[in-house]
Amino acid sequence: MAEFLSFAMNGLVLGLIFAVVALGFTLIVGMMQVINFTHGVLFAFGAYFALSLQKYVGFGWALIFAPILVGLIGLILERLVIRRTYGGNPLFGLLLTFGLAMALEEVIRIVWGKPGYSVAAPKFLAGSIDMGFMFYSKYRLFLASLAIFIILLVWLFLEKTTYGAIIKAGASDSEMVMALGKNLPRIRMFVFTIGTILAGVAGVIAAPIWSVRPSMGTSILMPAFVIVVLGGVGSFWGSILAGLIVGMSTSISIMFWARISDIIPFVLMAVILLFRPRGLMGEKSVLEV
Amino acid sequence: MGILATEKLTKNFGGLKAIDSVTFEIEAGKLTSVIGPNGAGKTTLFNLITGMIRPDSGRVLFKGEDITHFPIHHIVRRGISRSFQILNLFNELTLFENVWLGVQSQQGHGPEILWKADGLSLVKEETLRIINEIGLSGKEEMPVKLLSYGDRRILEITISLTAKPSLLLLDEPTSGLVSEDRKRISEFMKKLSSQLTPVVVEHDMEVVLSISDHIVVMHQGRVLAQGTPNEIRANEKVQEAYLGSQYCLM
């Protein structure tokens, strides 16, 4: 039983990481109709930046600066390259980010080398904590709480601020937003940056429990696709829910039959798509055109 | 029973009742106009009839057959065709290709994977004949996006005719045209009723009153009134609905 609980908790933690990444991804998809292939490699950049920064400024500051650096990269990408693909064939945006992702992954290899690293959790979070019904890793609990906090922040922003409302509106009707006189390019830049920061944050906090390798971006990007399709493209709660489902089922399946744990997300996706073609919470989006 | 009938057709979009329990009939061989202020639901009605969207409740019957849930291409094969309010052409293709595609379909071609498309001489002949009939000979190789607006409007209607329908729904076919072109198209539509049943959404009251055998007035998703042009002209409810708008019932 304790073992199951442990796997379940791990699944929850994994699911939360997925949720944060998927959230950033779906915001970008919803807002700009761009499938951001670089999302995975930016997740990796988050982890790598944390790795390097941690040596100098400690984990706490790394937690703050690494995502900002990632966001900066995202900002530059959007400004210089990605925004040229808006309004055109969506396939071009996809291919563009695909090429960028490949190049960026190679940059990681050049800068940090090919072999993987293991990042240790900061000392004050090492070890386990007695939760009464079980012992569990302090760090993972911290991770989970932080992820939840971030998700709540994003939710508050989208729901309670005017800027957030504009973004939500823009996700379903960008022409309307422009007609209202809002600066659409700036909003898009903002959303893309936020999206990538989310990926970066997820990378930072996942670093101690993930194997930090140049290809770690791909290992999160594929599940991110599945989660977004499963949860419904452009849906906030859809991403969260789907992220948790995928995380939980992956983790639990490791317990029973580790070999197929990779495929679980896809099986889920296929099943859902058969019965709910728009995903769990998706609505008819601009992507269906 | 008329060639087309709707029974309590209803469609909601979110909280908006776009079509509210609409029941009416179209008589074969007569030209029916559907009029009403913007937002009355006219285009939505066409979309429902032709299978572009599904109603929440109600039925659409064509020649007695329930076509409510048929997909678009089925409905077209049954004999209903439709032109669009906003030009919906194959813009990058040539005039010839635009008409050709319609003729090819009507003559039953499409699935042939290893034949030569160019070898369909009957399709080619008919396409050239149609282009000649609409007065656009010589422009066959022009990409449609380069044609004048008037020519594209004509093409919009022409393409919908290639299917040789028995019921033709025309959604604001004169939209954006100068009065001279409007007259041409109105006369054209009047002539059509000898071969098929046209149903026209129109805003130009002059056109409506001159060509219609029957008028259906819609307002806020419901049928407000229907009848002959004279009946509609005299109808108080209709006048009230149009009061203050740009329409002038003479």
Next chain:
Amino acid sequence: MVSSNGSAKWISNPMWIVFIAFAFFPYIPFVGRYISLGTEVLIWSLFALSFNILLGYTGLPSFGHGGFFGIGAYTAGIIFLRVYKGVWIPLVMSILIGGFFAAMVGLLVAKKRGIYFALITIAISQVFYFIAFRWDQLTGGETGLSGVDRMSIGLPGLFSIKLSTPIHYYYFVLAIFILCTVLIWKIVHSPFGKVLQSIRENELRAKYLGYHTVAYKWAAFTISGLFAGLAGGLYTLLINSAFAFVLDWTQSGNVVMMTLLGGGTVNFFGPILGAAIFITSRDLLSAYWESWMLLYGLMFVFVILFIPSGILGLIGGKKQTILR
């Protein structure tokens, strides 16, 4: 498309040039030595041409097409090692199985469009990848399958050609390539092909003309899968093995890149040119620079931003704006 005056000859001039160029390739000084490279170019050209039925002609951005190539590749390997050590049977099976899976997947995706379509095809190809990677008994898992030899073809008693000789295999693949290219040409210039183009241009209007567009999209998907499977099978025979990487989503990205680079969105032969350039430069680059992926990724970006109509689009100028 069709025109009011001209017609598309079933082997038009560029096709002769392409075939002759490939026929003489092994005899060109310096480059002719790299026979296997030439064979690989032919195989990828076939793959890209079949992919372009979907992308260029129908407008369907299938980003998981590597999946069917990979299925064809594995099928050939599995059939060879487990069922029959020959040439034709494994290849025929690659075609059929590749086509079968394309048909199944097609059912799922035929109603989707645009990015949604792309996303789902990516995800599905990943399923295939993981299955190949994990199902050790069938696919050899991480190590893959090896020992897929090229046998001989011929008529017993009359003649026999050892395909294990690289140049023999090159001409074998060339013969298949020629046959398939002519077939694909006929398909896209048939009434069926015209309907596909109408779907690309305006699917709604195509429906209103009476075409069952979903069925056509499914058919295009399946046909494309048949040829992709064949290409995969030929590839397995080329490298005498099958590895999971053939199903990797980067392969899918590669074929899209080739097709666009060469100008597949404006010209039937674009994919062939793209495949040739792509395969050659990839081989050159990776031999000299370890971090060639960086250049590769940047090339993607460059093509998308600056030459989206591809090389043939650049050369053709304003004359051809869409694929006919």
